[in-house]
Amino acid sequence: MNKPDIHQAAIRDVAFGTGVKVVEPCNLYGCKIGDDCFVGPFTEIQKDVVIGARTRVQSHAFICELVTIGEDCFIGHGVMFINDTFSTGGPARGHKELWRETVIGNRVSIGSNATILPVKIVDDVVIGAGSVVTKDITTPGTYAGNPARRL
Numbered sequence: 001m002n003k004p005d006i007h008q009a010a011i012r013d014v015a016f017g018t019g020v021k022v023v024e025p026c027n028l029y030g031c032k033i034g035d036d037c038f039v040g041p042f043t044e045i046q047k048d049v050v051i052g053a054r055t056r057v058q059s060h061a062f063i064c065e066l067v068t069i070g071e072d073c074f075i076g077h078g079v080m081f082i083n084d085t086f087s088t089g090g091p092a093r094g095h096k097e098l099w100r101e102t103v104i105g106n107r108v109s110i111g112s113n114a115t116i117l118p119v120k121i122v123d124d125v126v127i128g129a130g131s132v133v134t135k136d137i138t139t140p141g142t143y144a145g146n147p148a149r150r151l
Ligand SMILES: CC(C)(COP(=O)(O)OP(=O)(O)OC[C@H]1O[C@@H](n2cnc3c(N)ncnc32)[C@H](O)[C@@H]1OP(=O)(O)O)[C@@H](O)C(=O)NCCC(=O)NCCS
Pocket: 076, 077, 110, 111, 112, 126, 127, 128, 129, 130, 131, 142, 143, 144, 145, 146, 151
């Protein structure tokens, strides 16, 4: 029987602020997590992600490279960020120049199981559970649905 190349989920090369609480198991690497943040279990936060102070990342969230999140945000359970939009008809397969960034402002609350494509979201926004955010959000308010629209 063949033996697969097994990698362990781990917390490595993470720049933590003070007072951060992390619940394992999770896979956090090369990212920056601000003061008094909470990171729940079964989360992955990838390289170069920056998360501002007091933001909560709930269990099962996936935060990929090229995502920046502000202060006092709430990233709900199972929220998925996307950086590869399959713009050439399939996965970028290592061509990172095809990836696109996401910037989330301050005091943004994202409901459980929402999917965030590469967008910019201003401060003071609420995203409903299960929404799919496909376009920039430039006005504070509550947005929900697929595609997410202002309520
Ligand atoms: C989006 C949200 C904040 C809206 O709450 P609200 O302002 O009280 O809105 P309402 O419940 O009055 O709903 C208003 C309309 O939006 C719709 N709606 C509400 N939430 C929705 C959602 N997540 N997706 C799609 N439509 C939604 C309602 O069906 C309603 O539609 P209608 O006017 O056609 O009847 C809330 O429904 C939500 O999704 N919260 C996320 C909570 C969460 O995930 N918490 C995580 C920790 S447990």
